[in-house]
Amino acid sequence: MNCSELEAHLTDFLDGQLGPATEAAALEHIATCARCEAVLAGTRAVIDLAGDVGRVELEAAGRERLLQSILHASRSREVPDGSVGSAERER
Numbered sequence: 077m078n079c080s081e082l083e084a085h086l087t088d089f090l091d092g093q094l095g096p097a098t099e100a101a102a103l104e105h106i107a108t109c110a111r112c113e114a115v116l117a118g119t120r121a122v123i124d125l126a127g128d129v130g131r132v133e134l135e136a137a138g139r140e141r142l143l144q145s146i147l148h149a150s151r152s153r154e155v156p157d158g159s160v161g162s163a164e165r166e167r
């Protein structure tokens with residue numbers, strides 16, 4: 077499993093909805109990937125916090141949005157300055 081596959085499965089992983097083989101693959105990737113480990117920990121922490129404080133049940137859509145914002149934050153930290161923007165430069 078790679079990072080994008082893990083991201084695609086992350087909400088199901090947190091819900092315990094993955095099959096045993098997929099879950100094992102996810103765990104294996106998380107064990108070797110600091111970024112996905114951090115994303116998983118961050119997502120879990122926010123979901124736990126939300127559940128603790130207000131007993132708010134995050135709907136799947138809300139969780140997906142939360143996940144995307146965490147992923148976006150971790151990505152923008154990793155991208156070196158200008159490496160993306162300059163590729164889009166017009167002639």
Ligand SMILES: [Zn+2]
Binds near residue numbers: 079080
């Ligand atoms: Zn990863």
